[in-house]
Amino acid sequence: MEDPWQEAYDFAVEVARGAGAVIRKAAESEIKVSTKSSTVDLVTKTDERVEKIIIGSLKEQFGEGTHCFIGEESVANGESCNLTDKPTWIIDPVDGTTNFVHGFPFVAVSIAFAVNKQLEFGVIYSCLEDKMYRARRGKGAFCDDEPLAVSDVADIHKSIIISEHGTDRSPEKVKKIFSTMQKILCIPVHGLRGSGTAATNMCLVASGAVEAFFEIGIHCWDIAAGAVIVKEAGGVLLDVDGGPFDLMSRRMVSANNETIARRIIKEIEIFDSERDDAPVQKKKK
Structure with a gap:
């Protein structure tokens, strides 16, 4: 065929x-x-x-x-x-x-x-x-x-994690972002990084350079291509609450394996972020 x-x-x-x-x-x-x-x-x-x-x-x-x-x-x-x-x-x-x-x-x-x-x-x-x-x-x-193949690291203490700050600078969200980063850093992990682009971050997970990338507030166009690349490299995709990955939800954890992903999820302080597929007239400026 x-x-x-x-x-x-x-x-x-x-x-x-x-x-x-x-x-x-x-x-x-x-x-x-x-x-x-x-x-x-x-x-x-x-x-x-x-x-x-x-x-x-x-x-x-x-x-x-x-x-x-x-x-x-x-x-x-x-x-x-x-x-x-x-x-x-x-x-x-x-x-x-x-x-x-x-x-x-x-x-x-x-x-x-x-x-x-x-x-x-x-x-x-x-x-x-x-x-x-x-x-x-x-x-x-x-x-x-x-x-490409994801890292084989299974011990969170030996991992490098990537995340980003996003573009929302409201104090309550910034506080949760940095609180999450502090908790993950103190697990402890080998390090926290950020390239400034979700697409590149997901490629770093897929290539085995880092163990995971998570973010709340991203958009479907930031992560759609990366989602295929991570999965085909042997990685996993989850919602930040541990549920199934939802492309339109504007929140995601991508990782080399589910053990690393779920350990990170335990530390994430979730905040609201309007879905990409919300009706246009209701979208917040």
Whole structure:
């Protein structure tokens, strides 16, 4: 039987690489910055331009109206964020915009593809490092052409954990974020890290460089591609309450194994974060 999604997968890799080249070139020139939900939630002209390039290329390749799209900048401009059974591309054109603005060298293009609400593949191009991470459901994960495998560490005390602060600076949420980090650090673990991009963080879990990444307040476009890559590298995905992973919930733990994941979950102080698929008119500014 002919593979129905191999063409889409191969094209996604090509598009991600092309988008990364645009980002690298933009990083050498003047960066125009505005804000979205807060003064620390940044968007640049590059984010918007790269998303248009990606979606435009996909529509040209597969035909207008045949696929659906969930893009970070499109949603920020008022489009819906609903995952249906239709073939759907989930896109973060520049994951790590704050890094990009400051010249911090972790910026990624993240492209995922879902059918019947199931993620079929994920592609993450860490464009400043020139590393292409990719995975297809049931067919393994790779960095460039090298297979990926999560760490075999089972002892939480020998682990490195990644998390991020997010863009919500409300004191009550910041307090919970740092309280969680303090409790995890005092387990103790070998260290806490953060690259500034969820996509890159998940690739670090998949490659075995760290044992886990968790965050509350992320979006589906931040983690959709990474979710496929982590799972295909042998890792696990859970909700921060220990339940099943929910792409639209804006909260996640990805880890090399369930033992590490559930030990971290014991320390997480959960706070509310409105779902990505909440009705648009009810979304908070």
